[in-house]
Amino acid sequence: MxxxxxxxxxxxxxxxxxxxxxxxxxxxxxxxxxxxxxxxxxxxxxxxxxxxxxxxxxxxxxxTPLREYIPGYSSTKLKMQATNLTYKTDSLVRVLNNSNRYLENVRMVLTGDIENSEVNRDSLFEKFKLDPSSIDLTPSREDSMLRAEVALEDKYNLFERAAPSKTMIFFPPLSGTISQRYDAEKKHFAVDVVAPRETPIKTVADGTVIFAEWTADTGHVIIIEHRDGILSVYKHNGSLNKSQGDRVNSGEVIASVGNTGEFTTGPHLHFELWNNGAPVNPTDYIDFR
Structure with a gap:
């Protein structure tokens, strides 16, 4: 101790x-x-x-900014740049995906291949189909008051505005004899209109030319994009008067009748109409006489 x-x-x-x-x-x-x-x-x-x-x-x-000189630390500017690049990359990916879907639709229009299309319209209509009996259509007190107020305003309204028509009117691209009609079972998603060579071909509605090139199978081809997801396709043309990116008006001459491409037997127009990636019968919308 x-x-x-x-x-x-x-x-x-x-x-x-x-x-x-x-x-x-x-x-x-x-x-x-x-x-x-x-x-x-x-x-x-x-x-x-x-x-x-x-x-x-x-x-x-x-x-202090001195930390930027130490390995492993990043500056605020670099972090902001990285964040902005992340946002831009995400936006570019979305644009690329949309462009790929758009180009896939154009490819389907050119080749007429719709077997790989995943859109089943019947199933979509069935999915979103409503049963009227399950909906309560009894107007509420607020709805009745609003209707009365609008009716009172319309009573003293001297000028009525004409609502713009949402129905799209198509101009005939060509007048002639239909040699082959639309037949989905035979994968002929078009009408073939016979006309003399060099006959002017006109666009069916206002739109933008998204394709105007030569293909081995269908010769000179021009595709025009219209509003509401509608595409009009003109194949086997003798010559093209428009280029990709041009704006065209309804009834404007865009090409002439020809006999170009391997899949043709004489001067005619092979005309297709597509609605949101699906072909439709052109004769249901256009009178070719």
């Missing part, structure tokens, strides 16, 4: 033992500065200095 007490006293004496640190002039040995030190206050002071340096370094890294 006494040994332990003596050992503790010895440690305490060493920690508290005073030392003198003197700074002298080397030439004259004149005393300039002197410090009274002990092991304990040297240890405490050194520890506090180290903690202070660590804290100061942490603050500099966390709250």
């Amino acid at each position: 006494a040994k332990k007490v003596r050992k503790r006293r010895e440690i305490k004496r060493k920690l508290l033992h005073k030392y003198r640190l003197v700074i002298l002039n080397e030439s004259t040995f004149e005393e300039k500065i002197s410090f009274k030190l002990s092991r304990l206050n040297v240890f405490v002071t050194g520890t506090l200095c180290i903690i202070g340096l660590i804290g100061l370094t942490t603050l500099l890294i966390a709250f």
Whole structure:
């Protein structure tokens, strides 16, 4: 027990033992500065200095731009650029997907291949079909008040606005004899109209030319995109008067009758009409006589 007490006293004496640190002039040995030190206050002071340096370094890294020079840290500007690039990439992916679907529809129009189409209109109509008996058609008090207010306003309205017609009217692209009609079972999604060579072919409605090129099977082909997802297709033309990207008006001449391409037996127009990626019978909308 006494040994332990003596050992503790010895440690305490060493920690508290005073030392003198003197700074002298080397030439004259004149005393300039002197410090009274002990092991304990040297240890405490050194520890506090180290903690202070660590804290100061942490603050500099966390709250100043100096952290940008440390490997592993990114600047605010780089983070903003990365975020913007992420948003742009996401937008580009969406645009690319939409473009791919659009080009797939154009490919189907050119090849007449609709077997891979995943859209089943009958199933969609069945899915969203409503049962009238399940709908409560009793007008509410607010609905009745609104109807009365609108009727009162219309009573004294001197000018009636004609609602724009949403029905699309198609202009005949060509007058002639139909040699082959639309037949979905035989995958003939068009009508073939016979006419003399060089007879002008006109666009059926306002739109934009999205394809105007030569193909080996159908010769000179021009495809026009109209509103509401409708495409009109003109194949086996002798020549084209419009290029891709041109705007055309209803009844404007876009091509001439020809006999180009492998799948043709004489001068005629192979005309197709597509509605949102599905072929429709052109004679249901256009009178070719």
